[in-house]
Amino acid sequence: MDGFLAILVGVPLTLYIAASSFLIGAVVAVPLVLALRSKVTVLRVIVRGLVDLLRGVPIVVWLFILYYGISIGTFRFDSVSAAIVGLGLIAAAYLAEVYRGAILSIPEGQWEASNALGFSRVSTFSLIIAPQALRVALPSATTFGIALLKDSSIASVIGVTEIVFLTQAEARSNQSGLEMYIIAAVVYIALSFPLGLLSRWLDARFRKAVVA
Amino acid sequence: MSTTASPMPKVRLRQVTKAFGDHVVLDSVDLDVAAGSVTALIGPSGAGKSTLLRCINLLERPDTGEIVVNGEVLRVQEGITARELAQLRRSVGMVFQSFNLFPHLSVLRNITLPQERILGRSKEEARDRAHALLERVGLSGKAAAFPGRLSGGQQQRIAIARALALDPEVMLFDEPTSALDPELGLEVLAVMRELAADGMTMIVVTHEMQFAQDVSDQLVVMADGRIIESGDPALIMRDPQHERTRQFLSAVRDR
Numbered sequence: 001m002d003g004f005l006a007i008l009v010g011v012p013l014t015l016y017i018a019a020s021s022f023l024i025g026a027v028v029a030v031p032l033v034l035a036l037r038s039k040v041t042v043l044r045v046i047v048r049g050l051v052d053l054l055r056g057v058p059i060v061v062w063l064f065i066l067y068y069g070i071s072i073g074t075f076r077f078d079s080v081s082a083a084i085v086g087l088g089l090i091a092a093a094y095l096a097e098v099y100r101g102a103i104l105s106i107p108e109g110q111w112e113a114s115n116a117l118g119f120s121r122v123s124t125f126s127l128i129i130a131p132q133a134l135r136v137a138l139p140s141a142t143t144f145g146i147a148l149l150k151d152s153s154i155a156s157v158i159g160v161t162e163i164v165f166l167t168q169a170e171a172r173s174n175q176s177g178l179e180m181y182i183i184a185a186v187v188y189i190a191l192s193f194p195l196g197l198l199s200r201w202l203d204a205r206f207r208k209a210v211v212a
Numbered sequence: 213m214s215t216t217a218s219p220m221p222k223v224r225l226r227q228v229t230k231a232f233g234d235h236v237v238l239d240s241v242d243l244d245v246a247a248g249s250v251t252a253l254i255g256p257s258g259a260g261k262s263t264l265l266r267c268i269n270l271l272e273r274p275d276t277g278e279i280v281v282n283g284e285v286l287r288v289q290e291g292i293t294a295r296e297l298a299q300l301r302r303s304v305g306m307v308f309q310s311f312n313l314f315p316h317l318s319v320l321r322n323i324t325l326p327q328e329r330i331l332g333r334s335k336e337e338a339r340d341r342a343h344a345l346l347e348r349v350g351l352s353g354k355a356a357a358f359p360g361r362l363s364g365g366q367q368q369r370i371a372i373a374r375a376l377a378l379d380p381e382v383m384l385f386d387e388p389t390s391a392l393d394p395e396l397g398l399e400v401l402a403v404m405r406e407l408a409a410d411g412m413t414m415i416v417v418t419h420e421m422q423f424a425q426d427v428s429d430q431l432v433v434m435a436d437g438r439i440i441e442s443g444d445p446a447l448i449m450r451d452p453q454h455e456r457t458r459q460f461l462s463a464v465r466d467r
Binding site (some may be wrong): 041110114123127128135 | 264271304308313371
């Protein structure tokens, strides 16, 4: 019971890191996807490279680089910030691809109708394409959000006192290590299950509004 | 709206040419459409009918040529400014084969949003206009519905209402009934007949020969990226001058 409570202490930090990095990712992915679709070749190539770089290196390596490797003047990341920034950037790269696929899935006719009516480029994108693409992106984005919740456990390697970090500590000081990890598993399931429900509910809701 | 002959046709195309790679889809096409008239564009598939139609509102950019709509002259080679493009699209409404209503917006919002954004109309004004147009196309009861819930014929009539809400000078129809079952096509054609009777300038790419014969003032036959014959619909249908026209008409009649 003590072990269980000790592990629960990590829940707010796990949620904080996962939610913050997801939010950063969801927002930063917007300029990334616009750049990926840009007519300016240089911009497109640079951002393409950046996205592939972010996705091509394991999260744990990014966290080490950010936590131990970045020092500008007196500035250094604390462990929680390093985790949020690292996971946030990876989320941005991943979600940019999700957005890109969603935008591509919108039929050409939607662009054409919007252009023919006389909507500007900005209006076409923001009023016609983006709202439809967002609905398409939603299931993949929430699935990624759930994965991110679990991946935030990697932050334990740089000393963030989230669920897995506390579980390891309990397991070391406790006779039954396995028990602690099973508790951790149950806690993660309890956190991700409602997210899965939310995701399916949102998806069904949007589907109902759009398709016959 | 007056249907008397004006010095300048409502739409005038000169030497419009377009190639996709080596394939010439439009070969120096000239076309005049008088104000208040209906032009039917017919011809075998691949003739360039849709491409020509889409060049009129620059949904397709010709390689060379001149496009005049409502007196505004656009020469493609000289480049076209965003302002000119906006002006052109304000003058020209378009209806697509696949309707292309915005599925995330209600029927009412499909019709009001462009009015508010493009013409700067107030919400009340846009709504009043939308309701009037919905009544005109026989769908007053569907304002709150989403497009996905409607039949193809209903969607197409709403697409027509959406385009009309912007008070275009010219309406382009790109095979408006080709994606529809015959009886649903009829309700769309009925709306188009009314529109023609009201004096709207219309250019219609169609395979509906009956409609072309009954409603159009000018029949234009295309093949291989050229206009091979044009003129009085009844005359061309009775006595086609060009061999390709003869072939096409008999193929359509045999269907």
